[in-house]
């Protein structure tokens with residue numbers, strides 16, 4: 001069926017399995033570990049990755065395939081592969097593309113678990129990693145020769161710096177080096193890294209894609225069949241497939257990703273504007289603000305500036321602790337991208353293991369608060385933030 005090209009139309013209809021024999025409107029949860037084999041149907045439903053009927057859920061499952069097709073459509077890639085978590089997607093992609101003796105090149109400002117995977121875990125498998133800063137990557141101040149891949153995050157946690165995917169994407173293409181991009185913070189609504197030449201796009205589906213803080217899931221997207229086969233082979237072998245119910249919940253969430261992220265972009269902009277005028281706020285990081293050093297890059301590579309805002313409150317660490325304890329609307333909790341606003345203190349959570357001077361060099365001051373905007377009304381969040389700031 002031709003559903004039209006609009007993002008929200010694809011979000012609702014792409015990948016859906018509607019079987020006329022049942023007349024179902026919503027893709028069912030195929031909560032089955034195994035499938036009849038051989039399948040004697042004259043017209044069996046097939047696992048598109050193999051062109052054969054489904055066999056075993058670790059290899060493929062109709063509900064998960066439906067999610068993968070919906071995701072692929074929204075991220076403008078040919079193939080999507082779903083995993084049991086974002087980290088499963090990231091580790092499987094790297095293991096799929098690298099062998100013993102390879103070295104990879106990555107930016108330093110990574111999600112913490114990805115950083116430790118690259119800096120220590122990969123070494124046990126004979127794969128090395130060198131790090132550069134995002135600004136070095138953006139200014140192409142690195143030599144790509146000899147690396148098996150370049151790894152970027154397209155919006156950096158928690159400073160919300162933005163990767164220049166247009167520049168790095170064409171540089172990697174010219175140099176024949178695969179570019180892997182974790183675009184979790186942007187979400188497929190705000191950015192499709194494959195359009196800039198990314199070979200593999202990665203998402204923690206736990207965040208904007210599922211969008212309700214009730215699913216743990218990962219996704220990898222790509223256009224190249226060989227890369228798809230290699231990453232798919234890792235998933236089959238090591239087994240980090242999502243449970244079909246998780247796939248169903250993620251696909252259900254994805255139907256509204258356009259509505260949610262559109263609103264989250266707006267709420268974040270409202271908060272960033274309010275915070276940047278507040279006398280108890282030292283600094284605001286948001287790529288949508290014209291004064292952000294990453295605004296021009298963001299304008300090139302993002303359709304929306306995202307739902308994450310971070311800001312430094314007066315009074316350093318004790319100010320930030322007091323501020324967070326006084327908030328009434330958002331929960332203090334890790335993760336992001338859900339319909340409910342969440343707030344964290346990076347120096348006490350995601351970046352606690354980094355020495356203070358290194359943290360400062362990365363722009364992460366003690367009083368920095370990270371705010372994941374939900375879909376609440378901006379004014380309610382602003383009132384809540386304002387009254388918490390007034391106590392500092």
Ligand SMILES: Cc1ncc(COP(=O)(O)O)c(C=O)c1O
Pocket residue numbers: 085086087088111153157182184185203204205206216217218335
């Ligand atoms: C940017 C980014 N990438 C990857 C991950 C890992 O995803 P998951 O927790 O689904 O394994 C996270 C988790 O917070 C993240 O923020």
